[in-house]
Amino acid sequence: MKEFVYIVDDDEAVRDSLKWLLEGNGYSVKVFENAEQLLDTQAGQEHSLTGCLILDVRMPGITGIELHDELLTKKINIPVIFITGHGSVTLAVKSMKKGAIDFLEKPFSEEEICKLVDGALKKDRESNDKKENNLKAQCLLAKLTPRENQVLERITAGRLNKQIADDLNISIKTVEAHRANIMTKVEARTVAELIKIALTATEPAHAS
Numbered sequence: 001m002k003e004f005v006y007i008v009d010d011d012e013a014v015r016d017s018l019k020w021l022l023e024g025n026g027y028s029v030k031v032f033e034n035a036e037q038l039l040d041t042q043a044g045q046e047h048s049l050t051g052c053l054i055l056d057v058r059m060p061g062i063t064g065i066e067l068h069d070e071l072l073t074k075k076i077n078i079p080v081i082f083i084t085g086h087g088s089v090t091l092a093v094k095s096m097k098k099g100a101i102d103f104l105e106k107p108f109s110e111e112e113i114c115k116l117v118d119g120a121l122k123k124d125r126e127s128n129d130k131k132e133n134n135l136k137a138q139c140l141l142a143k144l145t146p147r148e149n150q151v152l153e154r155i156t157a158g159r160l161n162k163q164i165a166d167d168l169n170i171s172i173k174t175v176e177a178h179r180a181n182i183m184t185k186v187e188a189r190t191v192a193e194l195i196k197i198a199l200t201a202t203e204p205a206h207a208s
Helices: 013-026 035-041 063-072 087-096 109-142 146-156 161-168 172-185 193-202
Strands: 004-008 029-032 051-056 080-082 102-105
Touching: 004 013, 004 035, 004 063, 004 146, 013 029, 013 109, 029 063, 029 102, 035 063, 051 109, 051 193, 080 109, 087 102, 109 193, 146 161, 146 172, 146 193, 161 172
Parallel strands: 004 029, 004 051, 051 080, 080 102
Antiparallel strands: none
């Protein structure tokens, strides 16, 4: 999915200047004059925002802070950069705790905003890669039988074949057969790869 820098600001001059600046630096940009306009484009399309979001804090109707909260409620964790002409330490701290990348006071420099956008886009790509790996690992593990899952749980806990056999009241040869089947099904060449896949499947999909 193509990544965009989404700008939401009720000030047309700010929107236009940011769009011109960012497009001039090679970014793909979409602008919205209010939060409602952005939410309307997302109706029935959860998780479809890819890139980063530049939000004005104070806007008529839904504020930038409220829009961020709404997106988090919808589990849309796109990186957010807040901009404001009325800086507030309290707002900044609360926003950062909810995952905002930064909180910029107007006016800000071209270098400053581009650096933050670069960082935000990198974070979003890493988050999407993590979600993709997470889903792939879950799909691989879904191939396992209940008994194979029991064996896998003990392998990841560091149990030896004999210990697993005793735990499950089966023979060591049966444990070895299950291990071989597990390795084949999850496409792991080594035990280390197997453990990595098992851990990836249980990791939170979104980085903090």
